[in-house]
Amino acid sequence: MRSSLAMRLLFAVVVLMIVLPILFPFIWMLMSSFKTQVDIVAWPPRLFFSPTLQNYERVFREQNFLKYFINSAIIGISAVALSLLMGLPAAFSIARFGQKRLSVFILVARLMPGISFLMPWYIIFSRLKLMDSYIALVLSHMLITLPIIVWIMATYFESVPLEIEESAMVDGATRQRAFLAVVLPVAGPGIVTSVTLSFIFSWNNFMFSQVLSMERTRTLPIAIYNFVSYAEVDWGAVMAAAVAIMAPAILLTMVFQKYVVKGLTMGAVKG
Amino acid sequence: MKSKFVLLIMVLSVLAVGAQQKEIRVLLANHPYGDLLKAAIPEYEKATGVKVNVESLQESQLTTKLTTEFATRSSTVDVFMTRPLQEGKMFYKNGWYEPLTDYDFSDYPQNALDVAKFGNKPYLVPLVTxxxxxxxxxxxxxxxxxxxxxxxxxxxxxxxxxxxxxxxxxxxxxxxxxxxxxxxxxxxxxxxxxxxxxxxxxxxxxxxxxxxxxxxxxxxxxxxxxxxxxxxxxxxxxxxxxxxxxxxxxxxxxxxxxxxxxxxxxxxxxxxxxxxxxxxxxxxIVVSWGMAVAKQSKNKALAMDFIKWATSRELAKRGMLANITMARSSVWKDPEVRAKVHPGLIATQEFAAKFGYPYDRxxxxxxxxxxxxxxxxxxxxxxxxxxxxxxxxxxxxxxxxxxxxxxxxxxxxxx
Amino acid sequence: MSAGKQKGSFVERHLHILFPLPAVTFVVVMMLFPVLYTFFLSFTNWNLTSGMPLTVVFLRSYQRIIQEPRFVAALGRTFSFTLMAVSVETVLGMIIALILNREFKGKGLAKLVMLLPLVSTPVAIGIVWNLFYDPTIGLANFVLTRLGLPRIAWVGSAKTVLPSLALVDIWQWTPMIALILLAGLASLSTEPYESARVDGASEWQIFWHVTLPMVMPTLLTAVILRSIDALKTFDIIYAMTGGGPGYSSETLNIMAFKYSFEYFRMGQASVILVFLFILVLLMSLVIMRLRKSLEL
Incomplete structure (x- = not known):
């Protein structure tokens, strides 16, 4: 039964009706980031205007966003790397030895409201003079990245056939050796999924950095928030900052689309 | 072996210089006067040889940071900008301000001094009104x-x-x-x-x-x-x-x-x-910002010297010329200032200073x-x-x- | 040589302990201890700013928080925000998934677009929506006036703030539910459909009697996961309204944040945290139970 042209057209319209509202805020953000303040406050809102780069200039030159960019990257990458180091063996063990309780324990870390650890951290870190230190921020962000990595990788390792590591073990390798030499190399897609997602969540985190970071280690989400709260809402520059923050996560998503979808949906789909 | 020795010498000499170099830590607000001070600090460092470690924070973050550092007794702050009406009472009651007994307050109006004093001792220098x-x-x-x-x-x-x-x-x-x-x-x-x-x-x-x-x-x-x-x-x-x-x-x-x-x-x-x-x-008409020395400071002499400079008449005048309404009385009478600052600001200030009420909260x-x-x-x-x-x-x-x-x-x- | 081997076999014998040990230690130190510390603090009246030492007051902080009208209101708001957002997300997500559950050109692109809100920085999203909602220059009111409707204040008024915030959450998270359901639908076997069609069932009957029961486990898990996250919503509310106007969008999370980091009432803040904690724990237990019963 081939659908008629009219049906196909109707379907296309329906799909557009789904996609456009999702996309629209991004388009508007992007457009506004190239508008002058005059164009932004214009009424009725302007669709056509002569674009300017002054907002981006202001964000990077005057507001020093590059520094916060680097901070976000340092913290995100360190948190993800350390979490991989700890999380991969744990995920493997959960998958191989069926440690259900352990996986639940780590899942709880994902479900708990962040603020219930944040307050004690705040007290402890300030006693240890670790406020505004990369150590404190990386440790806190690891509580975001580690559960994601363990959760995704445990599921992934379960899908890796036992035979490959068993055949390595028949050849005389220990299980830990087989894990490193045989299992990890085939776990690439799983690692890509978990790394991409956990990095994005660390990149987007606001609450932990808002409390634990100050001037030195401030990350991007805090920078944009502060920018709004005392830069007397310079909308164009704020939108440029928003574009700059979202761009890396969106680019990562575009490159690793397949993996991101899998990572985000598998927890629920798998029974 | 030899390179290790050289390294050791280098480390030791750095440590020695570090020990000799006098340092203080100053917390400023993201406020026009804070920015002005930050830009002027290199002059102070050059004149005195004291290294000033400055941090600028948004006002609510500044309160949060000071409160945390002082309350957990982990502070290394020597001098800081402070909002007398917002946090003054709390900081005083907790004993976080060092009394400023040998500072000359004669150039400040009485209503500004009211919020700077607790009991009969002054604890902070009014900066901006x-x-x-x-x-x-x-x-x-x-x-x-x-x-x-x-x-x-x-x-x-x-x-x-x-x-x-x-x-x-x-x-x-x-x-x-x-x-x-x-x-x-x-x-x-x-x-x-x-x-x-x-x-x-x-x-x-x-x-x-x-x-x-x-x-x-x-x-x-x-x-x-x-x-x-x-x-x-x-x-x-x-x-x-x-x-x-x-x-x-x-x-x-x-x-x-x-x-x-x-x-x-x-x-x-x-x-x-x-x-x-x-x-x-x-x-x-309120003192929106002041400056204080931390009770926990281990460099009180340096801190006192710094605060005298940072609240000096000369810097206050510079502030006025940048349209920052300073608390010092004398700078308002300065002819150069009067020539540059908007007359409306001067007139409303005179009115408020005469009739105003010193609290806004x-x-x-x-x-x-x-x-x-x-x-x-x-x-x-x-x-x-x-x-x-x-x-x-x-x-x-x-x-x-x-x-x-x-x-x-x-x-x-x-x- | 033999010592090395013995050591190796020790590692191998205890692999199930050694492998997870670093991760578990980390979670215990960074999560379990802090949570226990919070429990302890909730029985004290510690206030960072009062200058008084920490004293154990047992249940007095609980009593004060429970009697605080602001707390009761925040609790109610937390639930109504979650209910508003998640119910709409579920229905919309289901509809979108059903529509997109077929092969068509550009499906990959449509899925990519749906991913974008999920990976965007919530604080930045909130700010973009604030520009939409701006009562004077915002697009939202422009659309209203074009439709001949009066302007409204969106997040600027106590009456409309919660639905306006929920709308942002709906925009951001409906695609998540839709994507999960799409994956769930794709994994279903086609047999029951074919036999239903042979029996002459209508599309609606097929959905109600065939599709829905089959995706139910996926749907339920997605809804509960989403509900837990909605209960904890922080970034968007904090960035867009800070809990205002007044307290009219203050949820438990925001209230706890203010008590901790603005008022420095650590004792009372801990009480709110304990409540939030119990709430999430209960929801999590429901998930675990559900998963178990559905697997059987």
Missing amino acids: EWEVLYYRIDLFRKAGIEVPTNFTELENAAKKLNTADIAGFASRGRGAAAVTQMSSFVYNFGGKYLDKGKAVFDSKEALDAIRYYGRMLNYYGPKGVTNMSWENIMPLFQAGKVAMWTDASVFYGQIVDPTKSQVPAENVGIANFPAGPKGNTPY PYMSAVGEARDLIGEVIIESINTAGTSANLEKLAREKVQAVNNLLEDTGEFGVF
Whole structure:
């Protein structure tokens, strides 16, 4: 039964009706980031205007966003790397030895409201003079990245056939050796999924950095928030900052689309 | 082996220099005067050889950071900028300010010193003063053929005339806690107060009249969504030409006449004294920022030296020339300053300094919470255009809650 | 040589302990200890700013928080925000998934677009929506006026703030539910459909009697996961309204944040945290139970 042209057209319209509202805020953000303040406050809102780069200039030159960019990257990458180091063996063990309780324990870390650890951290870190230190921020962000990595990788390792590591073990390798030499190399897609997602969540985190970071280690989400709260809402520059923050996560998503979808949906789909 | 030895020598020499180099740590606010100091500090370092480690923080983050460091006794701060009315009482009570007994305070007005002193000792140096003014659009007034209002009746009539679909006749902060400071002058001019003799009294008839008036003005003539607006939302509206009158702190003058930020030409922006109320005219004039030495500082001599420099007459003059309204009296009389600073600022300052009231918020340790509580009453009034039958009851409840806060910190009935 | 081997076999014998050990230690130190510390603090009246030492007051902080009208209101708001957001997300997500559950050109692109809100920084999203909602220059009111409707204040008024915030959450998270359901639908076997069609069932009957029961496990898990996250919503509310106007969008999370980091009332803040904690724990237990019963 081939659908008629009219049906196909109707379907296309329906799909557009789904996609456009999702996309629209991004388009508007992007457009506004190239508008002058005059164009932004214009009424009725302007669709056509002569674009300017002054907002981006202001964000990077005057507001020093590059520094916060680097901070976000340092913290995100360190948190993800350390979490991989700890999380991969744990995920493997959960998958191989069926440690259900352990996986639940780590899942709880994902479900708990962040603020219930944040307050004690705040007290402890300030006693240890670790406020505004990369150590404190990386440790806190690891509580975001580690559960994601363990959760995704445990599921992934379960899908890796036992035979490959068993055949390595028949050849005389220990299980830990087989894990490193045989299992990890085939776990690439799983690692890509978990790394991409956990990095994005660390990149987007606001609450932990808002409390634990100050001037030195401030990350991007805090920078944009502060920018709004005392830069007397310079909308164009704020939108440029928003574009700059979202761009890396969106680019990562575009490159690793397949993996991101899998990572985000598998927890629920798998029974 | 040899390279290791060289390395060791290098490390040791660095340590030795580090030990000799005198250092202090200074926390500044993201405020025009903080920026000015930050830029001037290299001069100080060059003149004294003391290394100054500066950090600039947004005002609420500054309070948070200082509170945390002091309360957990992990502080290495020597000198810091501080908001006397927001955190002064709490910091003093916790013993976080070092008394400044050998600082010369003779160049400061008495009302500024009132908030710097606890008992009979001064604990902080007043830096910047702010007072409430009325900003208005000269062109719109001319077009409507009316005069600049000098009292609340005229203010309301003018707002009514100037209000159009596109332009709000009158704006002032509506976001609860943030509105508390700017509503204070209204409360005073109606004859009310937030606190009196260590007790909350903003449920008095006078205070409620002020709250109702404020609510009516903003509901009828204020910008849409005003209950979510503080100065950072109103200023861009004013700059975009969408507000005819705005009551707020004097510090914003420089920014609303800045042609790179405002679409309203500077010659169309007027600044006038806050209008009088039924009980006279006593707008707030407050020390919004001061500077203090930390009690926990281990370099008190250096810190004292630094604070004397940072609050010196010379730097205060530099501040004035950058349109920062400083607390030192003498700089206001400086001819160079008078030539450069806008006459409207000078005139309103003189008025407020003579007649003003030195608090713009309930002066207590738990200011933040008290402002949230009073803010609820303000929002209820704005939402109902001041007609809420519930307002007395709500105000009474909040007075009780503020009194509880005062009791919690042992300030109830103490003054 | 033999010592090395013995050591190796020790590692091998205890692999199930050694491998997870670093991760578990980390979670215990960074999560379990802090949570226990919070429990302890909830029985004290510690206030960082009062200058008074920490004293154990047992249940007095609980009593004060429970009697605080602000707390009760925040609790109610937390639930109504979650209910508003998640119910709409579920229905919309289901509809979108059903529509997109077929092969068509550009499906990959449509899925990519749906991913974008999920990976965007919530604070930045909130700010973009604030520009939409701006009562004077915002697009939202422009659309309203074009439709002949009066302007509204959106997040600027106590009456409309919660639905306005929920709308942002709906925009951001409906695609998540849709994507999960799409994956769930794709994994279903086609047999029951074919037999239903042979029996002459209508599309609606097929959905109600065939599709829905089959995706139910996926749907339920997605809804509960989403509900837990919605209960904890922080970034968007904090960035857009800070809990205002007044307290009219203050949820438990925001209130706890203010009590901790603005008022420094650590004791009372801990009480709110304990409540939030219990709430999430209960929801999590429901998930675990559900998973178990559905697997059987």
